[in-house]
Amino acid sequence: xxxxxxxxxxxxxxxxxxxxxxxxxxxxxxxxxxxxxxxxxxxxxxxxxxxxxxxxxxxxxxxxxxxxxxxxxxxxxxxxxxxxxxxxxxxxxxxxxxxxxxxxxxxxxxxxxxxxxxxxxxxxxxxxxxxxxxxxxxxxxxxxxxxxxxxxxxxxxxxxxxxxxxxxxxxxxxxxxxxxxxxxxxxxxxxxxxxxxxxxxxxxxxxxxxxxxxxxxxxxxxxxxxxx
Numbered sequence: 001x002x003x004x005x006x007x008x009x010x011x012x013x014x015x016x017x018x019x020x021x022x023x024x025x026x027x028x029x030x031x032x033x034x035x036x037x038x039x040x041x042x043x044x045x046x047x048x049x050x051x052x053x054x055x056x057x058x059x060x061x062x063x064x065x066x067x068x069x070x071x072x073x074x075x076x077x078x079x080x081x082x083x084x085x086x087x088x089x090x091x092x093x094x095x096x097x098x099x100x101x102x103x104x105x106x107x108x109x110x111x112x113x114x115x116x117x118x119x120x121x122x123x124x125x126x127x128x129x130x131x132x133x134x135x136x137x138x139x140x141x142x143x144x145x146x147x148x149x150x151x152x153x154x155x156x157x158x159x160x161x162x163x164x165x166x167x168x169x170x171x172x173x174x175x176x177x178x179x180x181x182x183x184x185x186x187x188x189x190x191x192x193x194x195x196x197x198x199x200x201x202x203x204x205x206x207x208x209x210x211x212x213x214x215x216x217x218x219x220x221x222x223x224x225x226x227x228x
Contacts, residue, residue: 005032009071016073016135018051025058025065043068052223073137074099075222080125080153081144082109085168088211089141090118096215098139103128105149125153134160139218141198142167151180158190164221166198166214195221 005021009032012019018035022043038047046059046068054072058065077093079086082104090100101119104110110122121128134140140157142150150167157165167177174196181191199213
């Protein structure tokens with residue numbers, strides 16, 4: 001690979017930004033396409049698909065055969081609240097390929113015995129989320145029902161443009177949440193990015209079923225886009 005492309009690709013990878021190396025299989029030189037440049041690229045549609053599914057692919061059309069080498073950052077899932085739903089959610093999310101972190105300042109809930117094999121942070125979200133590296137490849141799910149814990153996490157997620165933001169609670173609870181976020185200066189469009197009640201409407205009742213609904217909705221948004 002050309003050194004200039006390799007160096008530029010390294011910059012994107014370190015910054016957790018998606019990038020693609022397109023290599024013609026016949027004549028022509030490889031080229032790097034950054035995520036921010038997809039819309040104006042001749043292969044925009046194929047690149048957008050590769051961005052969603054994270055797969056490299058061989059493509060062929062009247063411009064010849066080309067290989068798209070996709071470099072997509074690892075997806076992160078930050079779960080706010082060491083609750084029963086979180087206990088069901090985190091092992092499924094790890095199996096689905098997410099780098100999972102559980103955040104909860106309530107040390108009676110956030111214990112290694114209840115959350116073995118996952119990153120567990122016993123601090124307030126506002127103390128750690130600024131350093132957590134939230135970005136467009138991150139999902140945040142707030143599950144405590146406590147505005148003092150959930151709201152700072154939702155604010156951080158909105159500011160970081162996370163690809164998925166979800167919050168537990170009824171529509172009435174979310175209505176009060178909307179008022180608080182509006183008071184923080186967020187627009188209706190911003191607040192509309194929050195999935196609440198969290199998870200697909202599958203009639204889930206138990207913590208395990210709610211966790212399934214949440215991960216299903218995260219997957220749908222990640223693979224199909226915000227309107228999935």
